[in-house]
Amino acid sequence: MVKQEDFAVEQYMDAYETCIEYNMAETCTASISINEIPGQSQESLNQLQQKLFSxxxxxxxxxxxxxxxNAIAQIYNDEGGNITxxxxxxxxxxxxxNFLTLYALVDEGDKVIVVDPTYQQLASVSKVFSRNPGNVIPWRLNFENNYLPDLEELRKLINENHPKLLIINNPNNPTGVVWGDEIIREIVEICSQADIYILCDEVYRPLYHSTVDPPKSIVNYGYKKTISTSSTSKAFSLAGLRLGWVVTKDQEVIDKLYSKRDYNTIxxxxxxxxxxxxxxxxYKQILERSYKICKTNLDILGKYIDNTPLLSWVKPQGGSTCFVKVNIEGIDTMKMCVDLVEQYKTLIVPGEVFGRRGYLRIGFGNNTEDIEKGLEQLTKYFVSNNYQ
Amino acid sequence: MVKQEDFAVEQYMDAYETCIEYNMAETCTASISINEIPGQSQESLNQLQQKLFSxxxxxxxxxxxxxxxNAIAQIYNDEGGNITxxxxxxxxxxxxxNFLTLYALVDEGDKVIVVDPTYQQLASVSKVFSRNPGNVIPWRLNFENNYLPDLEELRKLINENHPKLLIINNPNNPTGVVWGDEIIREIVEICSQADIYILCDEVYRPLYHSTVDPPKSIVNYGYKKTISTSSTSKAFSLAGLRLGWVVTKDQEVIDKLYSKRDYNTIxxxxxxxxxxxxxxxxYKQILERSYKICKTNLDILGKYIDNTPLLSWVKPQGGSTCFVKVNIEGIDTMKMCVDLVEQYKTLIVPGEVFGRRGYLRIGFGNNTEDIEKGLEQLTKYFVSNNYQ
Structure with missing residues (x-):
């Protein structure tokens, strides 16, 4: 088989997560317990307990x-969708x-265009099922272009490669960029004309902070061959539930998903x-809490970055991660992040795990104290290394 | 990719499970709620509730x-194992x-010997990852030989094919046969000499009803390249937890499992x-309950089959399923089972979904009433079809 590489960001987090004090790598909005789920009465909490135990x-x-x-459908339908x-x-x-979708859709020889950078799983598992790493074609986003998509480039990639599937991720991890309604409309139009599937990893939806024209879910643009994946983990602060979902209006895809699901999930x-x-x-009350946490942390981060010429960013418009550029010629951000762990007890994810040396991924959905103290540690790191 | 067929038994159960009255297809010992978990005090139940909610x-x-x-390890160590x-x-x-083990171990071109009949996943997912259905070689068990293994045949298959992996299933689904301590010792010896991995699906362990020399778990025979898979679903009556495990003393395999697990589980x-x-x-108190249920149902089934010349079986020594032979020349057991659903509201799994026409898989771990009433329906079916 295609030898699959380790999952860089997971391995990095696994290796260091337990030996630090300030976690600026967390991507979930600060997790809550069942007792802390907002917007519920004591009576409904009691009913939940009854039901869970009986x-x-x-x-x-x-x-x-x-x-x-029905509860999942509501999230999509509250923005005008027609999901059943x-x-x-x-x-x-x-x-x-994501795994199930790729297992069901990507066959040997199929070509797949994947936005880059993004969550490594999307490209890596596509390579496994398409049998050839060369079949997975990156569609690169750049800092210089504010991580916005080059649609001409997309048209070119489609014409050259005749892919079966385009994979995007909106809001994007790691950059926090949001592709707005107009952009998504155009992408849907392009893919619809080429008759290719679109998988949009929407796990950070609907966390929008400063988006002018927030997009709908990819499945709400009227094109059947669109697939949305999401979960309770990121925006909804409940990663411990291990509850995700695939949504699509394409019943042929649904059938394929269930056929494969018998083999790995039941x-x-x-x-x-x-x-x-x-x-x-x-979910709306949960989101309200998530927005507040992200806003507080984003303000702190924004002030720090504005006052630190060593760093620059494209301010994230959504999600809970941002991708910060380090303005130090030739900086080895992997070494920098390991130093931050070992000498400053601070966890930040190096851009290298997304294939982008010179960048840092910072999560801003978690504890505010971790952000504040972590940034102080970052300053100490810069000073002690004579960066200025 | 290798086009993967539908999972026959799951599709069959899915299609019919909700429109019947007497379920003789269920493979889990009758499921319990959290409140019904035996052997726990009210205080520990309260503590559980506290913990779950906070x-x-x-x-x-x-x-x-x-x-x-630690709790999983205890199950293995109570029989003298050394699992950490x-x-x-x-x-x-x-x-x-099972999926994770095959994802981690079976690479393109690897050959795999799989006991047959067994749970379809084991062969089917091996085919996906080995890229070629021909790489997966069945090791056939027969009614005539009491579903016991032919070890000479195994040696021959290994010599001819040089497989990477042998997959067995003990107690076996669908037959309920248990390969005892001596047989397992010999299989381990054969595989150890050939330096091949053994994956033993032990999801029906340790449900033994009439085994003279119950085997230990495959990982407790001192051969490193052995892998046990299991879960809380079958013997422990808690399928709703979706909690399974892989156990192996081979740390190289453990590393591979965790590397792949980042991509499909977290x-x-x-x-x-x-x-x-x-x-x-x-778990011992749960098992005690499971034994009782199975014994009661097995006695009922045994009497029925002894008095019904149209049926014969190898009485199952373990697990919660048996594979009953229908002594009617040329019987189409798929049609028979569909008739049983549609005309008699009774669910039994046809041997066809295990590639064995002429057999019926009956689960005996579930409600006794379903077995009693289901057998009455079976009699009606025989009578109305003039079988005798």
């Missing part, structure tokens, strides 16, 4: 409970949603299904 | 909590454990991790 733990609804799927239970496939997290956790349903019925 | 739902311990892994936390990889169910559900830990600390 439900027989069979495989449950193999395709996810109708209640869960039949359009939703629950999975173990967004990691499971069903999602009954406890997660029940708790996820409970949580998503107050 | 734990922040982060990704949790990426590699599973130490408490969970480092030897265990938690997954989403045994389906996830971590298991925090709620499942906590609840699974709670449940497995009283």
């Amino acid at each position: 439900t027989k733990l069979t495989y449950g609804h193999i395709r996810g409970s109708p209640e869960l799927k 239970k039949e359009d939703i496939v629950p999975t173990n997290g967004a990691i499971g949603a 069903s999602v956790s009954t406890l997660d299904d029940i708790t996820g349903t409970y949580a998503l019925t107050s | 734990t922040k739902l982060t990704y949790g311990h990426i590699r599973g909590s130490p408490e969970l892994k 936390k480092e030897d265990i990889v938690p997954t989403n169910g045994a389906i996830g454990a 971590s298991v559900s925090t709620l499942d991790d906590i609840t699974g830990t709670y449940a497995l600390t009283s």
Whole structure:
């Protein structure tokens, strides 16, 4: 098989996450417990407890409970979508949603265009199923262009490669860029004309902070061959549920997903299904909390970066991560980040794990104190290394 | 890619499970709720509730909590094993454990010997990762030989094919046969001499009903290249947890498993991790209940089959399924089972989904009433079709 490389960002986090004090690498908005899920009455909390403890733990609804799927559909339909239970496939997290989609859609020899940088899984698993790393073509975003897409480049890549699938990620991890409504419309138009699938990893949706024309979910643009993946992990602060989903109006894709899902999932956790349903019925209140945390942290980060000529950024408009450029000629950001861990107890993800030396990924959805103290450590690092 | 067929038994169950009254297809021992987990005090139940509701739902311990892994290790060590936390990889169910193992171990061109019949996933996913259906070689078991293995045949298959991996399933689904200690010793010896991995799907362990020399887990025979997969679903009556595991003393395999796991799992559900830990600390009490249910149902089934010349079986020594031979020349058991669903509201799995026409898989771990009433329906079917 195609030898699959290690998942760089996961391995990096795994190696260092437990030996630091200030975590500026976390990508989830600060996680909450069941007790802390906002917007619920004591009575509904009691009912949840009853249900969790008295439900027989069979495989449950193999395709996810109708209640869960209705709650997920609501998120899409509150922005004018027309998603039904039949359009939703629950999975173990967004990691499971992306994996399942690629397992179901990418066959030997299929070409796939993948936005770059993005979550490494999307390109790497495509390579496994397409059997040839050369079949996965990066569509590169650049700092200089504010991480916005070059649509002419996309047209060219499609014409040259005749891909089966385009994979994008909106809001984007690591950059925090949001491609707005107009851009998404154009991408859908281009792919629709070329008759190719679009998978949009929307796990950071709908976390928008300063977007002028927020996009709808990719499945809400009227083009059937679109697929949205997401989960409760990032915007909804509940990564511990391992509850993700694939949404598409393409029933042929749904059938393929369920066929493969028999081989690697069967069903999602009954406890997660029940708790996820409970949580998503107050998803707006959860989001409100997430917005506040991100705004506070973004303000702090923004002030720091504005006052630090050694750093520059494209201010993130969404999600909970940003990709900061280090203005030091030839800087080895991997070494810099390891030094930050070992000498300053501060975790930041080096751009190298996204194939971009000279950048830092900072997560701003987590504790404000970690950001404040972490930035102080960063200053100490710069001073002690005589960078200015 | 290798076009992967649908998962026949899952598709069959999916299609019919909801429109019947008597379920003789269920393979889990009758599932329980959290409240029904035996062997726990009210105080520990209260503590569980506290913990479930107050734990922040982060990704949790990426590699599973130490408490969970200790509880899993205990099952292996109570029979004299030497399993530590480092030897265990938690997954989403045994389906996830098998999938992850094959994803990590089977590369393009690798040959794999798979016992047949067995759970279809084991052969089918091996075909996907080995890239060629011809690389997956069935090692056939037969009714006439009581589903016991022909070790000469195994030696021959190994010599001819030089496989990387042997996959067995003990107790076996669908037959309920148990390969005892002596047989497993010999298989380990053969594979050890040939230096090949053994994956033993042990999801029905340790459900033994009438085994003279019960085998230990495959990882407890002192051969490093052995891998055990299992879960809370079958013997432990908690399929809704989606909590499985891979166990191996081979740290090179562990590293490969975690590398792939970053791409399709990240971590298991925090709620499942906590609840699974709670449940497995009283796994012996859960098993006691499972034994009782299986014994009651097996007695009923045994009497029926003894008195029904149209049927014969190799009485299952373990697990919760048996594979019953229908002594009717040329019988189309697929049609028979569909008739049983449509006309008699009774669900039995046809041998065809295991590639064996003329057989029926009956699950005996579930409700006794389903077995009793289902058998009455079976009699009606025979009578109305003039079989005798």
